[in-house]
Amino acid sequence: MSHTQQYAISEYPDVADIYRRLEELVSQPMRQVREERMREYLAYFDKKCVRSKVLTDEAKRFIPGGVQHNLAFNYPFPIAIEKAEGAYLWDVDGNKYIDFLQAGAPIVLGSNYAPVRDKVIELLHSCGPVTGLFHEYELKLAELINRYMPAVEMFRMLGSGTESVMAAIRAARVFTQKKKVIKVGGAYHGWSDSMVFGMHIPGTGRMEATGIPNGATANTQEFYPNDLVALKKRLIANRRAGGTAAVIVEPVGPESGTRPVPFDFNAKVRSLCDEFGALLIFDEVVTGFRLGMGGAQGYFGVKPDITIFGKCVTGGYPMAGGVGGRADVIQCFAAGIGGKTGERAYIGGTLSANPLSCVAGYYALLEMERTNAPVIAGRAGDRLTKGLQGIIKRLKLPFVVYSQGSIVHLETSGVMLLDFKNVDRLLKEMNPRKHMIEEMGAAYMANGIITLAGSRVYTSMADTDAVIDEALRRFEAVFSSIEGV
Ligand SMILES: Cc1ncc(COP(=O)(O)O)c(C=O)c1O
The missing domain is CATH 3.90.1150.10 (Aspartate Aminotransferase, domain 1)
Incomplete structure (x- = not known):
């Protein structure tokens, strides 16, 4: 810590x-x-x-x-x-x-916190919520997050936690050139096609995957909460079948710690990821800034390759999402410039990283730190x-x-x-x-x-x-x- x-x-x-x-x-x-x-x-x-x-x-x-x-x-x-x-x-x-x-x-400062609201209103008066072009607050927010979480060398803001998980998985696949993603049974990582799998109750696999074709979850796997032996078995089996792109965890345990993890769980998952060449994704949608400005990664002292943000990242204002992490991984979102493989992982979003969300996030985080x-x-x-x-x-x-x-x-x-x-x-x-x-x-x-x-x-x-x-x-x-x- x-x-x-x-x-x-x-x-x-x-x-x-x-x-x-x-x-x-x-x-x-x-x-x-x-x-x-x-x-x-x-x-x-x-x-x-x-x-x-x-x-x-x-x-x-x-x-x-x-x-x-x-x-x-x-x-x-x-x-x-x-x-x-x-x-x-x-x-x-x-x-x-x-x-x-x-x-x-999303709210740690208390509802409708005036100092952040005032900054949002100020910005709305000057440029409205969105222009589609770059705004300085995008940079300010990304820099600030990097200051709190040094593992987030680069940050790309998105509209929700769900989207950010999708992006993280895409980046992991581009970087590792592997397909399989392992999650903890019962964990919630949003409602994208590949993640409506083993949701809420461990071992339920596709039980809630109504409207989702089998192929969409074909590369998603789950292991029973805290069962590191089962995780290792999956990683070994996957190695024989093309490898694991990423292991994704909620660092306090599935469903925001409804099934809590032992303190050393994340460090052990980190070691397994290193052993098998998989990226470690921390879904910090809930823990990001709620556990502290350093997030769960700071608290547990474990460095993920990719971090997912949501909720607190805008202090409760709309379009709360983002994906960040190692520059060599996150660079794949940069239209092919300097990515490890040179391949571009396509992501977008008309209202993503709009000035309103960025100004709200920037001042909410500063206020959270100050207070x-x-x-x-x-x-x-x-x-x-x-x-x-x-x-x-x-x-x-x-x-x-x-x-x-x-x-x-x-x-x-x-x-x-x-x-x-x-x-x-x-x-x-x-x-x-x-x-x-x-x-x-x-x-x-x-x-x-x-x-x-x-x-x-x-x-x-x-x-x-x-x-x-x-x-x-x-x-x-x-x-x-x-x-x-
Ligand atoms: C751990 C976790 N990941 C992802 C999500 C999805 O985020 P969003 O609701 O912004 O799509 C949630 C939402 O509750 C969450 O708790």
Whole structure:
């Protein structure tokens, strides 16, 4: 770990203990909110979220499913947000919530942070959001990222994490002249054709690949989380069949650490990549700047060949994506100038690297550095985690809470931990446990807290001790309404 930078994780979690407790959680019957209390929580939506219901019902006529973002598919119905500021969100019915979604991780400074917004508005007045030509902020942002993450010698900005993963894989294939890409089962790397594979649940391969031809995933492979022996076996088998272009990991573990990795995991994957001539891709879409200005690569002290950015790279402003890394690899995007093979990897995007995204990213990152936001957000995550662990212990609940800085995992149903190692349990329990977290999400929301899918919490710099303590009181109200408490 770099000693010149500070990181959001104050103490690395005891990963073996987390898995033991998660296994205990999924081996016992669910502990849900008592029926009569759940009815009360659901009544909140009918009474207090009337306009949200009208809007999102009407939206179903014009928008498939009524909402456009997976995170917005809330139970019993989506709520429409009107205002965001700091640690809070307000819906269209005027209800105020503590915002632990943070847009799904992009926001570390707190919502709608004025100093960044002011810079964006200034730029909009001078040149508008886009011109199609070069803008100085592209250079400023690329230089800044290189200062925080020296392994990112060159950076190409794109529109999303999904696109950036596509570009990274293309660059790895051009550079290594190999095809196979190995990912960790359960990890999420966006929704491109080749990556809708082994998503969410390890071992599911093409289960969610509806609309994707077999050929598109023919060179994608997965290995079971943390199973380095399985990874090595894949690399050996691939060597006999033309080789591995890249191994791609979320450095804190699949689904932002839902299945956390031991501290030395990334270093070991690095060694295996070196042994087999594969490039190491860090998907830092969530960890990039949330764990610290040096990202997960700085925290773990492991140098990836390619880094993928998203979310925080624009501080929550649109067109958040980018791919960077070794100059000799990333150079392949430069229209054939100076690339190792001279081959060009084609990428594009009309609005990629637009002035608005670049100015937002530049000032968001500078402000995060100036204010030490990742560390402050991490300490808020610690306070919340410790508080939740205390409540759970006191109420003798089997729930599992742990954090990696400002990424807090709150497992009450354990659905994300079901997998093909126990198929009967998976088939029997997946839907009921999934419904349980929907209900937990609704219960939190009825108590004024918005989480990510009822099982993850992102904290930000705006989460003062007072905000966290208020959140803990609200979580305790929900946990007190669990069966058997
Ligand atoms: C680790 C990771 N990679 C890639 C993506 C895809 O990024 P985007 O939603 O910007 O396409 C996400 C999105 O949540 C992510 O968490």
